[in-house]
Amino acid sequence: MAPLARGYRRAPAPVRPRRPRPTGRLRRTLLAALVTAAVAVPVAGAARPAEVPAPAPAGVTRLTSAEPTALAGELAARYAAGREELRAAERTADTYGARRRAASLRAMAAPGRTFLSFDGRDGGRSVEVLGDLARAERIAVLVPGSDTGLDSYGRFRAGATALQETLRRESGARTAVVAWLGYRTPATGSAASLTPGRAEQAAPALRSFVEELSAVRPGARITLLGHSYGSVVCALAAAGLPVAAVVLFGSPGTGFDTAAGLRTSAAVWAGRAAEDWVGEVPHLRVPLPLGTELGFGTDPVDPAFGARRFAAGDGGHSDYLVPGSVPLRNLARIVDGQEPDRA
Known part of the structure; x- marks a missing residue:
């Protein structure tokens, strides 16, 4: 290439005009479009995951007695029925060749385990009791x-x-913990985990269960604790429920702008561990087609939300109930009606 002639100056490169940054509304619109494009085609075009079959449960009799001895009898009958449902589902899974499911159900049906209800269909539903529910005060x-x-x-x-x-x-006090798997939980990062649909389906069942529990244990202090997407379920179920506290931990949001939106007289607590990845989730609520929304709005640990904040330690998203941990100790204090360490 010939050298440039003396005195000749290279023309300056053209200055490209700076693109304006999108406004907040435009950013939300773009985000909604990206997420919709990412999930709509796979969800619409792919078959649903294969389900392990299970027999339909016989149904359960609602608990009615508030007298501890009579309630203990009702619970014993429910526990026996739950074990039979588990065993029937285990046999079906084993016949189907679902070895992992059969092994899990076998463990769940072990002597000493107490399930108020069980349904192995559509991903499975179960309600397990740990402790003496008939006499529990917490x-x-x-x-x-x-x-x-x-x-x-x-x-x-x-x-x-x-x-x-x-x-x-x-x-x-006498205590009991109810492990309420009363809905089909979404997969992390799936379309269902980014929208409130599963929580909206689950909330009525949770409300009905807590109301039944309160009716037979009217003097007990009941606390509702929701982890991660479960906090969305608890928030949607909370309005008017006879509970002393609602605890949101590892929460992506609740779908409400403030704790007052839950319409509960219960104390609303929130906590998030220092290494919990859910803290990086954008706290937006963006309208999507078909009447749903993307995201869950205000961060529950944001002071603007208005929840009481408890110390949740330095762990990750799955570390809140690790034995001996800071968040587990504080969750237990809230359940017991004591003051936890504050964040």
Whole structure:
């Protein structure tokens, strides 16, 4: 290439005009479009995941007695029925060749386990009791978040067990923990985990269960605890429920702008661990087609939300119920009616 002639100056590169940054509304619109494009085609074009079949449950009789001895009899009948439902589902799963599901159900049906209800269809539903529910003075209803199901039930139960053991050790009252897997939880990162649809389906069942529980244990202090997506379920169910506290931990949001939006007289607590990835989730609510929304709005640990904040330690998203941990100790204190360490 010939050298440039002396005195010749290269023409300056053209200055490209700076693109204006999108406004807040435009950013939300773009985000909605991206998420919709990412999930709509796979969801619409792919078949649903294969389900392990299970027999339809016989149905349960609603608890009615508030007298502890009579209630204990009702509970014993419900527990026996739940064990039979589990065994029937285990046999079906084994025949189907679903070895992992059969093994999980076999463990759930072990002697000493007490299930108020069980339904193995559509991903599975179960309500397990840890402790003496007929005489409990402190009752924790624990609602799990994404990726909790029958095949991974042991992990959920381990957390409920840790909470019950902590309460039994540190509370002077009789306690029980109810592990409420009463809905089909979404998979982390799926379309269902980004929208309130599953929570809206689950909330009426949770409300009905807590109302039934309150009717037969009217003097007990009941606390509703929701982890991750389970906090969305608890928030939607909370209005007017006879509970002392609603606890949101590892929450992506609730679908409400403030704690007052839950329309509950209960104390609303929120906590998030320092290494919990859910803290990076954008706290937006963006309208989507078909009448639903993307995201869950205000961060529950944001002072603007108005919840009481408890210290949740330095762990990650799955570490809130680790035995001996800061968040587990504080969750137990809230259930017991004590003041937790504040964040």
